[in-house]
Amino acid sequence: METTNRNKAGALGATPAARTPALASTPHPAGTHRLPDEPLVVIQPAGSAGALNLRELWDYRGLLYYLIWRDVKVRYKQTVLGVAWVVLQPLMMTLIFTVVLGMLVRIPSGRVPYPILVYVGLLPWTFFSSAVSSAGSSLISNSHLITKVYFPRLLVPMSAIGSRLIDLFIAFVILAGMMFYYRVGIGWTTLLLPALILLTTLLSLGVGTLLAALNVKYRDVGILLPVVIQLWMYVSPVLYPASLVPERWRRLYDLNPIVGIVQGFRGALFHEGFDGFALGVTAAVTLVVLVYAAYLFRRVESGFADVI
Amino acid sequence: MKPIIKVENVSKRYRLGVRDGSYDTLRDTLAAAVKSPINRLRGRGAAARRETLWALRGVNFDVKPGEVLGLIGHNGAGKSTLLKILSRITWPTEGRVELYGRLGSLLEVGTGFHPELSGRENVYLSGAILGMGRAEIDRKLDAVVEFSGVERFLDTPVKRYSSGMYVRLAFAVAAHMEPEILLVDEVLAVGDLAFQQKCLDHMKRLKQSGMTLLLVSHNMSAIQGTCERSLYLHNGEIAAFGDTTEVIKTYRDVAKRGGGEAAGAIMSGGDDSGVRLVSFTMFGEDGESRRSINFGERVRVRIALRAERRVEAPIINFGFRRGDGVIVCNFNNWYDNFQIDYIEGDCVLEGWLPPLRLVPHYYDIYANVWPRRTSAVGQDDMSRLQPLTWAHFGDFSVEGPPLTDQDGVFQQPALRWELTREDGGRVECDGVDADSLRRAYGEEASLAPPNP
Numbered sequence: 001m002e003t004t005n006r007n008k009a010g011a012l013g014a015t016p017a018a019r020t021p022a023l024a025s026t027p028h029p030a031g032t033h034r035l036p037d038e039p040l041v042v043i044q045p046a047g048s049a050g051a052l053n054l055r056e057l058w059d060y061r062g063l064l065y066y067l068i069w070r071d072v073k074v075r076y077k078q079t080v081l082g083v084a085w086v087v088l089q090p091l092m093m094t095l096i097f098t099v100v101l102g103m104l105v106r107i108p109s110g111r112v113p114y115p116i117l118v119y120v121g122l123l124p125w126t127f128f129s130s131a132v133s134s135a136g137s138s139l140i141s142n143s144h145l146i147t148k149v150y151f152p153r154l155l156v157p158m159s160a161i162g163s164r165l166i167d168l169f170i171a172f173v174i175l176a177g178m179m180f181y182y183r184v185g186i187g188w189t190t191l192l193l194p195a196l197i198l199l200t201t202l203l204s205l206g207v208g209t210l211l212a213a214l215n216v217k218y219r220d221v222g223i224l225l226p227v228v229i230q231l232w233m234y235v236s237p238v239l240y241p242a243s244l245v246p247e248r249w250r251r252l253y254d255l256n257p258i259v260g261i262v263q264g265f266r267g268a269l270f271h272e273g274f275d276g277f278a279l280g281v282t283a284a285v286t287l288v289v290l291v292y293a294a295y296l297f298r299r300v301e302s303g304f305a306d307v308i
Numbered sequence: 309m310k311p312i313i314k315v316e317n318v319s320k321r322y323r324l325g326v327r328d329g330s331y332d333t334l335r336d337t338l339a340a341a342v343k344s345p346i347n348r349l350r351g352r353g354a355a356a357r358r359e360t361l362w363a364l365r366g367v368n369f370d371v372k373p374g375e376v377l378g379l380i381g382h383n384g385a386g387k388s389t390l391l392k393i394l395s396r397i398t399w400p401t402e403g404r405v406e407l408y409g410r411l412g413s414l415l416e417v418g419t420g421f422h423p424e425l426s427g428r429e430n431v432y433l434s435g436a437i438l439g440m441g442r443a444e445i446d447r448k449l450d451a452v453v454e455f456s457g458v459e460r461f462l463d464t465p466v467k468r469y470s471s472g473m474y475v476r477l478a479f480a481v482a483a484h485m486e487p488e489i490l491l492v493d494e495v496l497a498v499g500d501l502a503f504q505q506k507c508l509d510h511m512k513r514l515k516q517s518g519m520t521l522l523l524v525s526h527n528m529s530a531i532q533g534t535c536e537r538s539l540y541l542h543n544g545e546i547a548a549f550g551d552t553t554e555v556i557k558t559y560r561d562v563a564k565r566g567g568g569e570a571a572g573a574i575m576s577g578g579d580d581s582g583v584r585l586v587s588f589t590m591f592g593e594d595g596e597s598r599r600s601i602n603f604g605e606r607v608r609v610r611i612a613l614r615a616e617r618r619v620e621a622p623i624i625n626f627g628f629r630r631g632d633g634v635i636v637c638n639f640n641n642w643y644d645n646f647q648i649d650y651i652e653g654d655c656v657l658e659g660w661l662p663p664l665r666l667v668p669h670y671y672d673i674y675a676n677v678w679p680r681r682t683s684a685v686g687q688d689d690m691s692r693l694q695p696l697t698w699a700h701f702g703d704f705s706v707e708g709p710p711l712t713d714q715d716g717v718f719q720q721p722a723l724r725w726e727l728t729r730e731d732g733g734r735v736e737c738d739g740v741d742a743d744s745l746r747r748a749y750g751e752e753a754s755l756a757p758p759n760p
Contacts, residue, residue: 035310035312035373035408035409036408039314039406039407039408040407040408040409040410041396041405041406041407041411042404042405042406042407043393043394043396043399043400043404043405043406043407044399044400044403044404044405045399045400045401045402045403062436062441062442063436063437065436065442066432066433066436066437067436069433070422070425070433073424073425073429074422074424074425077424077425078424144419145419145420145437146397147397148397148415148416148419149395149397149413149415149419149420149437149438150395150396150397150413151437151439302398302399303399305392305397305398306322306398
């Protein structure tokens with residue numbers, strides 16, 4: 001053991017300095033140029049931290065890309081089927097729900113076949129729920145980074161959501177196949193889909209960031225979340241069309257921001273028209289949650305490294 | 309010259325939870341919200357249950373562009389906290405820091421490495437985390453790979469790497485950062501001597517390129533060799549700042565004197581138990597109180613305690629811990645069958661230790677007071693009990709033969725040596741005496757001084 005160690009040491013030590021010209025020859029700005037008049041960075045107690053620094057987030061977009069890429073890559077690296085799971089998971093869910101709810105309970109699905117109705121429901125829902133839960137635990141699972149290096153902490157929940165967005169896009173490929181199979185045509189409303197995906201992403205970002213910030217201090221959040229998500233699915237029109245809800249409860253039901261999203265997806269894909277009220281609620285909730293999440297995150301982010 | 313780093317009056321306070329401290333549960337917060345009016349009536353608010361520690365207090369200094377500044381101090385002096393504030397991992401409680409250049413920090417080797425990803429993938433990921441752009445990494449990839457010497461395994465997941473390969477690749481990425489200011493925390497301490505030398509050489513190259521460096525190290529010869537100016541932190545405050553030779557001298561003096569006086573706890577807990585560990589003093593063979601002892605010295609230890617109430621049959625233990633957290637040795641009155649019937653009021657416990665043949669280094673001192681044991685020896689283990697009180701008392705140094713980490717923790721002489729050869733020849737050595745090592749090094753130190 002001792003000898004092998006020494007050998008490694010020898011091989012390492014033998015690397016001549018001249019083999020790394022990139023390091024020695026790079027002329028350094030600090031040595032040659034004047035220092036800026038204004039400090040690049042001012043570090044002050046957390047209370048005086050200003051508004052959300054969007055400029056800085058933009059500067060770090062490269063890191064966001066790598067964090068998303070890491071999450072996606074690592075998630076499927078050790079599974080036998082790999083990325084195929086992104087496709088298989090919603091397909092299997094669709095199959096189960098089609099058998100149980102579509103064929104046994106016989107939930108009416110209107111003019112589109114039940115399997116495609118439920119698949120289109122699961123698409124945004126799976127994205128939202130998985131994005132929110134992975135964003136919620138993201139700060140804790142990335143604590144090794146947070147305690148060792150600086151970058152805008154907001155990138156952590158953002159990357160968790162970004163990696164689920166990739167899954168969503170892959171799941172869309174299957175949707176195209178299903179729509180072709182069931183002969184469900186698309187119309188001009190389908191063009192609104194990107195806007196709906198953006199809305200869903202922003203809502204996930206708001207809720208996920210909020211939960212991530214809370215989870216650092218109150219780990220109860222992580223334990224409670226799966227239960228809440230489960231419950232949330234049943235009060236959302238994921239497995240059934242919203243038309244199944246009695247008319248007089250509809251306004252109350254629509255206060256759930258997921259209703260606007262899921263019905264929006266169906267409206268866009270099945271050319272059914274949109275529910276303006278539900279979408280309006282979703283947009284309003286998204287805005288409020290995003291602003292509050294940004295505020296709360298900004299307030300508690302200074303303590304992350306000390307608390308985690 | 310205009311400074312590139314300006315640190316003004318920076319302080320950092322940590323709140324230490326009494327037990328777990330790492331996070332509160334919602335239930336605790338709710339319970340506290342209900343109880344707090346009652347506690348306030350009793351004059352026991354939340355502040356009474358929490359302990360605070362000033363990791364840094366009123367720190368002021370400037371760093372000039374292109375300078376290499378050494379940062380020294382004993383464990384717990386606030387060095388890491390200062391680096392964390394400068395690298396924006398944590399925020400100061402008070403004060404202000406201005407940075408006039410891009411700052412990179414190297415607080416560990418392998419930041420952001422993921423075991424499932426390949427070497428190449430990790431170079432990109434870690435590079436991005438350390439602040440490099442994609443184009444920059446593309447440009448430097450070849451140099452990084454060559455520096456690390458792991459070309460053949462570039463597409464193998466790093467979880468299959470040997471620890472040496474892992475460290476080499478991780479360091480290679482970090483070494484190719486080109487910020488204007490670079491903070492380096494004790495990374496030099498990882499790896500073997502050859503690797504440390506390589507790191508030092510690298511630091512020198514960075515210095516030549518005009519980079520401003522802030523180095524933290526326990527290795528005084530490394531600091532002496534690379535830094536013109538140094539900063540010595542002691543209990544969160546600046547004890548000395550300026551010419552490295554002078555600063556190291558102050559540092560050594562303080563270490564030798566250990567303040568002369570008994571040292572109070574730098575961190576403690578369990579103060580509500582009514583028992584408190586007040587101070588810890590260490591005496592050398594000459595009877596002087598010191599925080600720097602010689603290799604193999606017979607040390608006497610004095611612990612002052614204060615018990616507000618009578619505690620029956622307490623168990624008191626203390627010991628020394630290495631920088632990496634490994635407990636090196638531990639002394640316990642109960643294991644030694646020394647029965648203390650009870651403690652009350654101010655008490656002093658003294659212990660005469662066997663020769664401490666510890667490898668020269670810094671060791672942290674800790675002590676605990678435990679409640680009475682109910683079961684017989686070996687029936688239950690200490691880990692299941694909670695101490696009544698605990699304290700950390702800073703560190704002490706062992707001076708002596710230039711042994712290193714590779715020689716282990718304790719250097720004990722063998723009882724007898726024997727070598728037999730095929731030709732029937734035989735050499736032996738009986739009754740090796742305890743001072744043999746000290747003598748051996750005393751004679752040869754001038755010939756081949758191994759790196760400290």
